[in-house]
Amino acid sequence: MDFLNHTDPLANSATATQRSAIPLSPHEIHRPPSDRTKWVLCALLFLATTTNYMDRQVLGILAPLLGKDLHWTETSYGNMVASFTFAYALAYLLSGRVVDRFGTRKGYALFVGIWSLSSAAHALVTSVTGFGIARFFLGIGESGNFPAALKAVAEWFPREQRALATGIFNSGSNVAALIAPLAIPFIALRWGWRAGFLFTASLSMLWLILWLAFPYNRLRPAALDLSRSDVSPQEMAEQRSFWSLLSDRGTLAFAIGKFLTDPAWWFYLFWGPKFLTSRFHLSLSDMSLPLMVIYFGSSFGSVLGGWLSGYWMRAGRTVNFSRKAAMLVCGICAIPVVVAAQVSSFWLSVAVITVAAAAHQGWSCNIFSTPSDLFRPGSVATVVGIGGTAGALGGTAFAALAGLVLSRTHSYSFLFMLCGISYIVAFILFQLLVPQLNHHRGRFLPATELPQL
Numbered sequence: 001m002d003f004l005n006h007t008d009p010l011a012n013s014a015t016a017t018q019r020s021a022i023p024l025s026p027h028e029i030h031r032p033p034s035d036r037t038k039w040v041l042c043a044l045l046f047l048a049t050t051t052n053y054m055d056r057q058v059l060g061i062l063a064p065l066l067g068k069d070l071h072w073t074e075t076s077y078g079n080m081v082a083s084f085t086f087a088y089a090l091a092y093l094l095s096g097r098v099v100d101r102f103g104t105r106k107g108y109a110l111f112v113g114i115w116s117l118s119s120a121a122h123a124l125v126t127s128v129t130g131f132g133i134a135r136f137f138l139g140i141g142e143s144g145n146f147p148a149a150l151k152a153v154a155e156w157f158p159r160e161q162r163a164l165a166t167g168i169f170n171s172g173s174n175v176a177a178l179i180a181p182l183a184i185p186f187i188a189l190r191w192g193w194r195a196g197f198l199f200t201a202s203l204s205m206l207w208l209i210l211w212l213a214f215p216y217n218r219l220r221p222a223a224l225d226l227s228r229s230d231v232s233p234q235e236m237a238e239q240r241s242f243w244s245l246l247s248d249r250g251t252l253a254f255a256i257g258k259f260l261t262d263p264a265w266w267f268y269l270f271w272g273p274k275f276l277t278s279r280f281h282l283s284l285s286d287m288s289l290p291l292m293v294i295y296f297g298s299s300f301g302s303v304l305g306g307w308l309s310g311y312w313m314r315a316g317r318t319v320n321f322s323r324k325a326a327m328l329v330c331g332i333c334a335i336p337v338v339v340a341a342q343v344s345s346f347w348l349s350v351a352v353i354t355v356a357a358a359a360h361q362g363w364s365c366n367i368f369s370t371p372s373d374l375f376r377p378g379s380v381a382t383v384v385g386i387g388g389t390a391g392a393l394g395g396t397a398f399a400a401l402a403g404l405v406l407s408r409t410h411s412y413s414f415l416f417m418l419c420g421i422s423y424i425v426a427f428i429l430f431q432l433l434v435p436q437l438n439h440h441r442g443r444f445l446p447a448t449e450l451p452q453l
């Protein structure tokens with residue numbers, strides 16, 4: 001495949017010095033941030049992702065208690081869940097555009113503010129309709145997390161560090177899955193279920209204060225990539241139209257990758273515990289340890305997958321080779337999950353699911369980095385939003401398929417098979433659509449050819 005060729009023809013068209021010699025006005029010259037400053041930002045993104053996933057888990061954790069107090073039916077609960085997922089998928093399509101339009105600092109603050117107020121609103125309502133409205137606005141607010149966070153990574157981190165930074169902040173979703181089931185019941189049993197919602201809302205509000213206090217625009221290295229390419233300042237800030245991005249092969253490749261692989265992750269989260277319980281006859285108390293293993297493994301895979309592509313770039317490989325090779329390795333590591341429903345050993349089944357979940361997170365942090373490889377910063381969040389919507393639609397379709405398959409066959413084998421092969425299929429389609437990451441949008445140099453600031 002073309003991506004195995006790690007030399008870049010662009011490097012021969014002009015020297016790196018010539019490209020970096022473009023005169024900049026004093027307002028366009030910024031010193032890049034220290035490593036410490038960049039990683040402080042990454043820590044903020046990690047905390048935002050953690051609170052984001054904790055907020056969305058509260059209703060599910062407190063559902064048994066709320067059902068008794070408010071006399072919900074299964075239909076009512078399903079409608080509330082549907083209101084969140086519908087709003088999340090719909091808003092994801094536009095949230096990236098909003099972030100690109102208003103800038104990362106203001107756009108992120110807007111969406112965190114919406115989800116914080118929506119989370120707190122759960123503590124004030126008592127009817128099914130009220131909860132449905134609160135969940136709807138929570139879905140709108142939470143849809144802005146990944147477009148804003150990935151745009152921040154694109155603006156602050158060089159290419160060889162973007163996947164690692166993405167892997168670190170993305171691991172917040174796994175940390176939330178460990179913290180929420182411990183913290184929320186503890187709080188709710190002592191101070192009532194309303195306190196559970198107020199707790200996560202207060203965490204989001206606290207994060208918002210920290211975010212607004214962080215001097216994002218003053219310290220943002222606006223010339224970090226500008227000084228490393230032959231692109232003008234105006235082109236770096238260029239925002240392409242939504243429709244031109246929607247029809248772009250790079251956007252299509254990213255969206256297809258998300259559509260095919262996001263369902264596997266949601267399947268592990270929502271059906272994994274159910275599968276282990278039914279297949280190996282576990283009690284609820286027996287589920288804690290295997291779930292901790294799976295979530296810890298996922299966090300490790302998220303960071304390792306991001307580190308891997310950066311390692312290859314630092315070793316002299318191109319962005320195209322490094323990003324795609326890391327995605328391919330993760331895709332191969334996901335394949336053994338096809339036997340998860342067939343093995344007789346409980347821990348072997350947990351092991352292959354853990355490896356697959358870790359592989360997904362490694363794949364995810366690399367494919368999440370491709371919009372910043374393919375597009376200028378002014379369009380990154382919009383592309384991420386489009387891909388996120390595709391992933392949500394894929395997850396919805398797979399959930400419906402899973403219900404149909406399980407009701408007819410009572411077997412998870414076919415579903416695990418689809419999860420195992422989805423990454424390789426997505427990789428092949430991605431490669432066909434975008435043979436060269438660093439050529440698709442034109443004149444960006446590979447990381448190994450970039451002059452050091």
